[in-house]
Amino acid sequence: MSSQRNIEKYPFKVVKKYDNFEIRNYEATLFTAVNLGTKTYDKASRKGFSVLAGYIFGGNKKEEKIAMTSPVAMTLEDSTTMMFMVPKKYTKENLPIPNDASIEFKEMPAKKMAAISFGGWANDKKIEFYKKKLTEALKKEGLQYSNNFLFFGYNAPMEIFNRKNEVLVALE
DSSP: OGGGTTSEEOOEEEEEEOSSOEEEEEOOEEEEEEEOSOOOHHHHHHHHHHHHHHHHTTOBTTOOOOOOEEOEEEEOSSSOEEEEEOOTTOOTTTSOOBSSTTEEEEEEOOEEEEEEEEESOOOHHHHHHHHHHHHHHHHHTTOOEEEEEEEEEOSOTTOOSSOEEEEEEEEO
16 A cells, blocks of 8 residues: 555544454544435446546646545445545635535544445445445444444555455444
């Protein structure tokens, strides 16, 4: 994951490790987001990535380039929202205004989440499989979870080896 080394990451602390998942506390963080009006990972990921990448590569009123961060997050709901974490040096007030009106800024509050990791290329089937695996593990441990599931992808599209993905859910 060499290209991941200098990329700012969504900050969290591991609270507890289980056999195949872990509990983490995530810090409150600002994201750029675009709602994609679709539920399928393949459609949403391509469209969302191009919209948000366009913004950070200079598609904004200042024509300012904004550093890529990791992971790329997607809500797993009826209508998928893709999100890029905003680098710490920005606030909602000093972020450049997007040229694309479909991009919004979302402040995610600090939260406790359970995460399960998997390798390879993500797709709808794999995401659903790991979502089910995570909920079964949480039920087995007697942990209460919300219906707010997220997918995190950590690799750039051109990275072929050592791909890392996660399915997460907010805990109650």
